[in-house]
Amino acid sequence: KAGVTQTPRYLIKTRGQQVTLSCSPISGHRSVSWYQQTPGQGLQFLFEYFSETQRNKGNFPGRFSGRQFSNSRSEMNVSTLELGDSALYLCASSLTGAANTEAFFGQGTRLTVV
Amino acid sequence: LAKTTQPISMDSYEGQEVNITCSHNNIATNDYITWYQQFPSQGPRFIIQGYKTKVTNEVASLFIPADRKSSTLSLPRVSLSDTAVYYCLVAPINSYKLIFGSGTRLLVRP
Numbered sequence: 001k002a003g004v005t006q007t008p009r010y011l012i013k014t015r016g017q018q019v020t021l022s023c024s025p026i027s028g029h030r031s032v033s034w035y036q037q038t039p040g041q042g043l044q045f046l047f048e049y050f051s052e053t054q055r056n057k058g059n060f061p062g063r064f065s066g067r068q069f070s071n072s073r074s075e076m077n078v079s080t081l082e083l084g085d086s087a088l089y090l091c092a093s094s095l096t097g098a099a100n101t102e103a104f105f106g107q108g109t110r111l112t113v114v
Numbered sequence: 115l116a117k118t119t120q121p122i123s124m125d126s127y128e129g130q131e132v133n134i135t136c137s138h139n140n141i142a143t144n145d146y147i148t149w150y151q152q153f154p155s156q157g158p159r160f161i162i163q164g165y166k167t168k169v170t171n172e173v174a175s176l177f178i179p180a181d182r183k184s185s186t187l188s189l190p191r192v193s194l195s196d197t198a199v200y201y202c203l204v205a206p207i208n209s210y211k212l213i214f215g216s217g218t219r220l221l222v223r224p
Contacts, residue, residue, distance in 0.1 A: 004157075031210065033210070033211065033212070035212075035214075042214060042215070042216060042217075043158070043201075043212075043214035044214075045211040045212060045213065048210045048211055050210070055210045056209075056210045056211045058211065088155065090157045090158075091157075092157070092158075092212070097210040098207050098208060098209075098210070099145075099146045099148070099205035099206060099207050099208070099209045099210075099212075100146045100163065100165075100207050102160040102163070103158075103160060103212060104160070105156075105157025105158050105159065106157055107155075107156060107157060108155070108156070108157055110155070
């Protein structure tokens with residue numbers, strides 16, 4: 001079966017712009033989570049959605065937002081981009097999102113802010 | 115959420131067994147222990163998960179002592195392709211987020 005698909009794979013944006021990243025989960029998975037990975041901070045949890053509802057949110061500013069559609073596809077948006085937002089953004093899907101279920105990660109979107 | 119501590123890096127040689135130990139002293143009763151593997155510029159990949167005692171799958175074994183304050187990921191006969199970062203995660207069943215620590219960078223040499 002198809003894995004988690006993230007688009008685009010690479011993105012270059014200018015400071016102050018906004019960006020939207022997309023994630024298509026594995027068919028049947030209703031939980032989608034987003035993570036930011038940087039060399040300095042490692043992998044950090046952004047937020048999690050289940051059936052179009054945000055259930056959990058990490059410690060990121062309000063510039064980072066997300067949503068989930070009825071088909072479980074998810075998008076995350078970053079407004080007013082800063083240089084420090086340059087990172088690998090990873091999406092993970094799972095059946096329920098609970099800690100005892102396997103999370104499947106996509107290849108990520110590499111965002112560079114210049 | 116329980117804090118985890120694992121070695122920053124480990125070296126091994128092809129064909130050897132590698133054991134990576136993770137300490138989680140304040141693990142709670144409803145916490146599960148999960149290990150992920152990550153290659154550069156890729157998303158993490160689930161390796162194994164357990165609650166207590168021993169769990170084995172086709173790629174690894176997970177040993178959890180009775181007090182559950184630590185866990186050991188065992189990789190039998192590693193190959194060069196096992197060079198990666200390995201993360202130990204501890205989270206309650208109703209936690210809808212994964213908290214990654216710094217991980218252990220495993221280098222497998224020929």
